[in-house]
Amino acid sequence: MADDLVLDTAIRDWVLIPLSVVMVLIGVLRYFVSKLMRTTQVPDAKVVREGQVVLRARNLRAAANFIPAKSFRSRRVYYGNEENGLLHVPKGQAQNAQAQMLSDPNMAMDMMKKNLSMIIPQTLTFAWVNFFFSGFVAAKIPFPLTQRFRSMLQNGIDLSTVDVSYVSSRSWYFLNLFGLRGLFSLILGEENAMDDTQRMMQMGGFGFDASKSLSAEKDSLDIVQHDWALPRLEQRAEAVLRKLVK
């Protein structure tokens, strides 16, 4: 076993600490660069309107039990009737989202910028680590692991006799890459964490189709079972008032 592997303190001072500090600083830099490059595009009025209508319908659905049955029914008709309901999409008017995307080059541009601001620093840092620090045993994780992790933790060292818990510098870079996310969300505020999820949402909603969400909302509004909740609240109000009077 190589349990008595002695590491030079110079490795700590010149590999381990600089590598970690650089990873943190690069993360901060990337955050600010992507913040600078972000463009605020003027949203299309129609898209905004449709989004707001969906939101309102969703609110109605969530709070359906707090309004009387008659009010609920009239609102449902207002949103969902077949002639001029807000959620009703006439056939043939549904716009092809893909075509809309192609007609708007800003969208693709924005996405590309975001992706580039992710990829370029990572590639550069990886090249930097490879160039300066290849082949160092930089760290040792304080818990034992099985042989299976060797390729993950000792990337760049081709020795099978070294204990698996020793980590090469290149793998330390990868560990930092994944483990520093929590730190970034602390030091950069929620915006950083939100950025990731937003990017994910954008990926998911690549072909976001407004008319589809409108009709889906209409369907779910149609099947809501109305059950007025407030009659039960009257007794409660009475009890509260009586308690107050006492």
Next chain:
Amino acid sequence: MAANEDSGSFSKTSSESGNDLPIFSAENLQCNLKVIYYSRTFLSIIGGVIAGILGLTGLMGFVVYFLIMALTSLGLAAKAKFSINSYFDYWNRIVFEGFLGGLMSFVLFWTFAYDIVHIF
């Protein structure tokens, strides 16, 4: 402890407890979950550094992590004045939210502090 750094950012989700209808404000719920996530991350980083400086290895480190997370849950529950259901939709939010996300930070900072202090 846990909730000290986020004092005041807890907001009530339900208007009144003791009602048979769950009334939740989604934004406040989200805010509370975020508070949990932040305190979890913060404490897992701090705990990782502490475990590394103490030189814990193997299972002991993970025991420390579980201990810290349990303490966090306790602190959050105390911050919510032990009426968890008026702040969160499920009581186990307080126990499991952000648990795995913190583990990665914990392991990284544990390794970092342990390496700096002990192995060189």
